[in-house]
Amino acid sequence: MIEEALREINRGCAEIIDNERIEKLLKAYFQEGKTYTVKAGFDPTAPDLHLGHTVLLQKLAIFQKYGARVQFLIGSFTATIGDPTGKNSTRKVLSKEDIVKNIESYTTQAFKILDESKTDIVYNDDWLGKMSAADLITLASNLTVARMLERDDFSKRFKTNMAIATSEFMYPLLQGYDSVYLASDIEIGGTDQKFNLLMGRQLQKAYDIKKQQAILMMPILEGLDGVQKMSKSLGNYIGVSDTANDMFGKVLSISDELMWRYFELLSDKSLDEIAELESAVKEAKVHPKKVKEDLALEITTRFHDAKAAQNAKEEFDKVHSKSQIPSDIAEFSCDGPVWIAKALLECNMEPSTSQARRDIKQGGVKINQKKVSDEKLELPTGEYLLQVGKRKFAKLKVS
């Protein structure tokens, strides 16, 4: 029983610090029914969660299955500083109103995966906001500048002469202090969080709260490009609130190689099953597209439902395999006659008439399935099906 739990918990992890402690906590749960706490911090800097976040959430859900109470920590205070992690520049500071708005959509999305009854949502504003200057200095005395500069992204920025705000140094300390205040048993985060996570451990010791959190780090999920980490600002993400069609299409667009990574980090399939699939594909017994479709169906079903996922698949086949027209097309109307380039701009299909002309010149624009070659074309009254490239469609009614 414990072994099975441990196996599930270990799955896909990049690194675990103090695995023995996790084992002890599990033993206490199975034998005495004692619960324990698992902390994970989220920055409400954007309103939407993407699949990169759900890697953590799914891991939290597994912990919940095995007796954990999740401390879903909203970095309402730390968001106002801006965590330097990952980005090599100082992050924008958010207003309180933005943060509140983001938190709301954040938690509803999170509970698609987490068990609400086993989750405590906590805001670090509650305790960090009340710290005095003296408290802060006591906290800061736990860390030397040299040690702080060990942190990968700080040292990189320091070496390449990029700005580091002093406030950014406070971020790991404050995150670590969260673990002291919450007396967390385990904290999980991405590998990029290692320094901050370890800080929690160190501070728990310094503040003498009689425990040190175990740390579990998940790999960072690569975005659709397969190179950079999934992030909203890079535009290579699959959002939790994406439509079923988008979600399905985006999963199918990843490379065959990246697909296995997504399987490991996102699928509910067992590792053995995945390994089997992988060898079947290698031996050309199964078509990689089929496998990828199954993954896309699984993920789409998780955030929508089986029916929506199936529809998305059919829609995808229709548009891409058979290059037919999608069934759901945005409709626009305008007064005619209208110049084709202007019309494309009107329908949000092109950013400028210049771009529209270029695309027409290259044969990328179709009206009612026919290529347009005249960039000066005027559309008289009537209804048209406009298409730019392979995937941008719109219906336009000219009156």
Next chain:
RNA sequence: GGUGGGAUAGUCAAGUGGCCAACGACGGCAGACUGUAAAUCUGCUCCCUAUGGGUUCAGAGGUUCGACUCCUCUUCCCACCA
């Protein structure tokens, strides 16, 4: 506080008086190809009913027939010294 260096398109980065709407790379878009929105190859990539016109190189002035390029001030960044 002092001294010196820097700011160029979505990003990185060339350009040191006219040949500059500005090399190149990445990204993005389109075309071909494909099981795919992957890979590869090709073209495009400031705006404008356009063989032409307009607005750009941190900001404001100035010199000049002409400025991304020279001068002055301002803002921000970096280094060294204190």
